[in-house]
Amino acid sequence: MIDTFLVGNFIFLTLKNAVPLVLASVGEVIAERSGIINLGVEGSMVVGALVGVAVTLMSGNYLLGFAVGGLAGLLLASIHGFITVVFGANQIVSGIAVTMTGLGLTALLGRGYVGRSLYGLRPSPLYPYDVGVPDYLKPLLAALVRHDIIVYLSIIIPLLATWLLFKTKYGNSVRACGESPSVAESLGINVILIRFSAVLLGGFLAGLGGAYLSLGIVGTWVENITAGIGWIAVGLVAFSMWMPVRVLMASYIMAALISMSYILQGKVGVSSYFLAMIPYIGTIMILTIVNVERFKLKLGAPTALGRPYIREERLG
Amino acid sequence: MEVNQTYFSLNTTNSNHDYVLSVRGVSKFFGSITALKEVDLDVRKKEIHVLLGENGAGKTTLVNILYGIYRPDSGVINVFGKDVRIGSPRDAISYGIVLVQQHPMLIDKMTVAENLSISFRKLGYFKSPKIIKELIREYSSRYGISVDVDALVSNLSFSEKQEVELIRALLLDVKLLILDEPTTMLTSYERRKLFSVLRGLIDEGRSVLLITHKVVEALEISDWITVLRRGEVVASRPKNAYSVDELVKLVVGESIRAEPIVSEDFSPGNSVRRPEVLSVKDLTVVNDAGGIAVRGVSLDINSGEVVGIAGVSGNGQKELSEALAGLRKVKGGKILICGLDVTNRGPGDRVRAGFAYIPEERLRYGVIGEMNVAENFMLKNHKSFSKYGLILEKDVVESVEEGIKAFNIVTRGPSEKVKALSGGNIQKLIVARELRSNPKVILAHNPTLGLDLKSAVLVRELLIKARSNGSGILLISEDLDEVLTLSDRVVVMYRGSIVYETSRTTASRDVLERAMLGLVNV
Ligand SMILES: Nc1ncnc2c1ncn2[C@@H]1O[C@H](COP(=O)(O)OP(=O)(O)OP(=O)(O)O)[C@@H](O)[C@H]1O
Numbered sequence: 001m002i003d004t005f006l007v008g009n010f011i012f013l014t015l016k017n018a019v020p021l022v023l024a025s026v027g028e029v030i031a032e033r034s035g036i037i038n039l040g041v042e043g044s045m046v047v048g049a050l051v052g053v054a055v056t057l058m059s060g061n062y063l064l065g066f067a068v069g070g071l072a073g074l075l076l077a078s079i080h081g082f083i084t085v086v087f088g089a090n091q092i093v094s095g096i097a098v099t100m101t102g103l104g105l106t107a108l109l110g111r112g113y114v115g116r117s118l119y120g121l122r123p124s125p126l127y128p129y130d131v132g133v134p135d136y137l138k139p140l141l142a143a144l145v146r147h148d149i150i151v152y153l154s155i156i157i158p159l160l161a162t163w164l165l166f167k168t169k170y171g172n173s174v175r176a177c178g179e180s181p182s183v184a185e186s187l188g189i190n191v192i193l194i195r196f197s198a199v200l201l202g203g204f205l206a207g208l209g210g211a212y213l214s215l216g217i218v219g220t221w222v223e224n225i226t227a228g229i230g231w232i233a234v235g236l237v238a239f240s241m242w243m244p245v246r247v248l249m250a251s252y253i254m255a256a257l258i259s260m261s262y263i264l265q266g267k268v269g270v271s272s273y274f275l276a277m278i279p280y281i282g283t284i285m286i287l288t289i290v291n292v293e294r295f296k297l298k299l300g301a302p303t304a305l306g307r308p309y310i311r312e313e314r315l316g
Numbered sequence: 317m318e319v320n321q322t323y324f325s326l327n328t329t330n331s332n333h334d335y336v337l338s339v340r341g342v343s344k345f346f347g348s349i350t351a352l353k354e355v356d357l358d359v360r361k362k363e364i365h366v367l368l369g370e371n372g373a374g375k376t377t378l379v380n381i382l383y384g385i386y387r388p389d390s391g392v393i394n395v396f397g398k399d400v401r402i403g404s405p406r407d408a409i410s411y412g413i414v415l416v417q418q419h420p421m422l423i424d425k426m427t428v429a430e431n432l433s434i435s436f437r438k439l440g441y442f443k444s445p446k447i448i449k450e451l452i453r454e455y456s457s458r459y460g461i462s463v464d465v466d467a468l469v470s471n472l473s474f475s476e477k478q479e480v481e482l483i484r485a486l487l488l489d490v491k492l493l494i495l496d497e498p499t500t501m502l503t504s505y506e507r508r509k510l511f512s513v514l515r516g517l518i519d520e521g522r523s524v525l526l527i528t529h530k531v532v533e534a535l536e537i538s539d540w541i542t543v544l545r546r547g548e549v550v551a552s553r554p555k556n557a558y559s560v561d562e563l564v565k566l567v568v569g570e571s572i573r574a575e576p577i578v579s580e581d582f583s584p585g586n587s588v589r590r591p592e593v594l595s596v597k598d599l600t601v602v603n604d605a606g607g608i609a610v611r612g613v614s615l616d617i618n619s620g621e622v623v624g625i626a627g628v629s630g631n632g633q634k635e636l637s638e639a640l641a642g643l644r645k646v647k648g649g650k651i652l653i654c655g656l657d658v659t660n661r662g663p664g665d666r667v668r669a670g671f672a673y674i675p676e677e678r679l680r681y682g683v684i685g686e687m688n689v690a691e692n693f694m695l696k697n698h699k700s701f702s703k704y705g706l707i708l709e710k711d712v713v714e715s716v717e718e719g720i721k722a723f724n725i726v727t728r729g730p731s732e733k734v735k736a737l738s739g740g741n742i743q744k745l746i747v748a749r750e751l752r753s754n755p756k757v758i759l760a761h762n763p764t765l766g767l768d769l770k771s772a773v774l775v776r777e778l779l780i781k782a783r784s785n786g787s788g789i790l791l792i793s794e795d796l797d798e799v800l801t802l803s804d805r806v807v808v809m810y811r812g813s814i815v816y817e818t819s820r821t822t823a824s825r826d827v828l829e830r831a832m833l834g835l836v837n838v
């Protein structure tokens with residue numbers, strides 16, 4: 001007989017742990033579709049996590065904390081936007097600098113919040129009762145229904161992003177900027193505006209992901225709370241071939257791996273060293289793809305990914 | 317649309333002229349190069365205005381300024397009687413100006429409808445582009461243009477892409493349509509179709525500014541011709557005020573021969589048997605989509621002979637030339653250069669065997685845009701320019717400067733980046749480089765495409781000279797006249813096969829044209 005409690009727990013954790021990954025990755029898909037690679041995702045997440053905690057403690061409203069956490073991520077991403085979109089500087093260097101800034105800033109400003117519990121202010125399950133179900137199935141049902149609203153939101157967001165990218169004029173414009181900014185410009189698009197907005201949107205989603213990490217999963221603020229999750233999110237983008245719905249699936253696989261290591265702690269399972277390594281593998285992968293033209297083509301990456309757009313250059 | 321019209325008529329009332337566009341004293345410098353110097357230009361309502369000039373005259377620069385891609389360094393631009401600042405293509409579009417560039421400016425990975433939706437200003441950002449499909453259908457039937465709204469742009473032919481751009485201009489309710497050398501890549505049928513669409517636009521009260529370097533074409537289509545030479549306007553008059561000879565003189569600045577010189581020993585079917593330099597046996601090549609593009613082509617080219625391949629573009633010429641150059645895998649058959657089997661070897665081995673290539677896609681295969689003129693010039697001749705693996709800077713510069721002079725290449729000098737050169741000048745640079753090493757075999761694919769008359773004559777002369785020096789030349793060209801003037805033997809390619817072969821002396825234009833359409837069999 002299967003241990004339904006264990007399986008239920010595993011599913012429950014997987015769905016929850018996937019939320020920060022889904023949000024941040026989908027955000028990065030949007031930014032990269034516009035041609036801008038943002039390695040500041042980790043930074044936006046960690047800032048979102050701290051601001052989320054701070055605002056929730058102050059206001060007593062976790063939804064407000066969640067939203068303002070997103071805005072904080074957006075604000076940090078705007079630095080990357082100015083450096084890379086407006087001034088056309090190197091995207092890799094800028095992104096790493098932004099992440100460093102986010103990590104450093106939160107370590108400094110977050111001291112007063114370390115360990116302050118959010119008990120009672122955390123998102124609560126939408127449907128807390130599992131009535132009318134045989135006992136042994138309860139853990140399985142609970143794993144699916146006893147989540148807070150944000151978990152369900154995180155499933156809808158990739159669908160929304162797909163609609164945005166492929167079914168609206170805004171999305172077409174974003175993709176055009178990622179394929180060829182000079183053609184996009186000639187078609188009448190304001191390339192700077194579109195790219196900048198895509199980076200901001202990406203930062204906002206990363207900030208939300210970070211806020212859920214502290215509010216929904218950890219339940220408090222700790223320094224360097226993201227521990228590389230932002231880097232994994234960036235890696236998932238290429239793994240999902242820049243498709244939001246695939247991001248959802250890839251995030252579940254990743255989250256399952258992480259949840260497994262919690263559940264099987266001490267017993268056999270994935271080595272924690274291996275998990276700690278994943279962010280770096282993801283980063284190396286991304287850098288390889290961006291720099292090797294051939295990989296870019298094969299994976300269906302946006303053609304102009306990572307290339308700054310500077311006007312008044314000769315066009316072909 | 318209604319709103320726009322009143323907007324424009326309001327402004328024209330302030331002006332005493334019927335000018336749609338009026339440019340005064342526009343100059344543009346790229347570093348030390350003067351691309352445009354104090355240019356004046358007036359385009360009237362319902363006028364087809366041709367901007368005529370040779371390679372590097374500044375035509376593209378001027379229209380790029382009008383479309384907001386470049387900023388002028390000085391001068392005033394007046395649209396419908398109002399001085400305007402055109403800071404981006406969006407600005408230009410809002411004044412009713414749309415540019416169709418030399419290379420189609422569309423996103424290849426997206427569909428026609430998606431491309432057009434981005435461009436369509438009246439569509440809200442979060443609206444579905446679906447709405448636009450109906451509009452596209454309506455416009456295309458009204459102007460007699462047929463486009464498949466759901467087709468991926470990368471699957472369209474050049475002229476189809478151009479048609480999409482025309483529809484785009486119409487959706488934007490263009491008042492002044494600018495076309496940069498629109499006919500270069502068109503067949504004569506497609507060209508006629510384009511011209512009839514343009515006349516339709518004029519009848520509706522729109523204006524057209526069309527760029528070309530072909531004098532005959534300018535006289536055929538225009539109402540008014542402005543001639544640009546080395547960045548300056550040298551004449552601007554109604555078409556009828558020019559004679560052909562005068563116009564040619566104005567364009568090039570001196571009178572030239574229209575036909576290339578044909579050296580005395582140009583006697584086809586020479587009695588002397590010359591060695592074979594290129595031998596192609598039963599060659600089969602597939603295209604990008606996996607279909608057979610070249611089927612069982614066999615060809616032999618002797619030293620000192622030009623073989624011309626005529627044909628309508630898209631009948632396997634591109635795949636054939638890429639396969640011969642080692643840029644595309646061969647599915648079956650053999651390629652021998654001077655007896656050496658190079659079928660499955662890379663371009664490097666071919667170069668060592670004495671193979672030179674003047675490609676059609678210049679920027680892709682011919683030069684490295686980011687590198688400068690000198691670096692590009694010695695790309696294939698590293699050996700002769702280096703000692704112990706070090707580059708002999710002085711030798712390079714000297715011989716590049718020689719090349720620049722001999723070929724009349726308009727450039728700031730050996731250290732200028734190649735991507736800053738005009739299209740025609742890039743081609744001259746490639747020809748100069750390829751012919752320098754006295755190759756045994758030369759593959760020239762549309763070698764004069766986009767070149768002005770003077771440069772085209774120069775390139776043709778050089779090919780004939782190479783032939784006299786013993787090179788065997790395979791000329792693939794869509795320009796039947798070019799094939800007929802240069803070739804000892806002419807073959808016609810149709811649907812990937814050689815369907816007709818004749819010698820220069822017995823060639824009849826009529827039969828060749830029929831063969832090109834697949835109406836004659838060997
Ligand atoms: N972005 C640029 N940077 C530097 N030089 C440039 C740039 N664009 C154009 N030029 C120079 O300005 C001059 C005019 O070029 P332009 O492309 O306007 O010529 P064109 O008349 O369109 O010629 P073609 O018929 O060959 O297309 C050339 O000497 C060219 O090298």
Ligand SMILES: [Mg+2]
Binds near residue numbers: 377418496738739
């Ligand atoms: Mg030009």
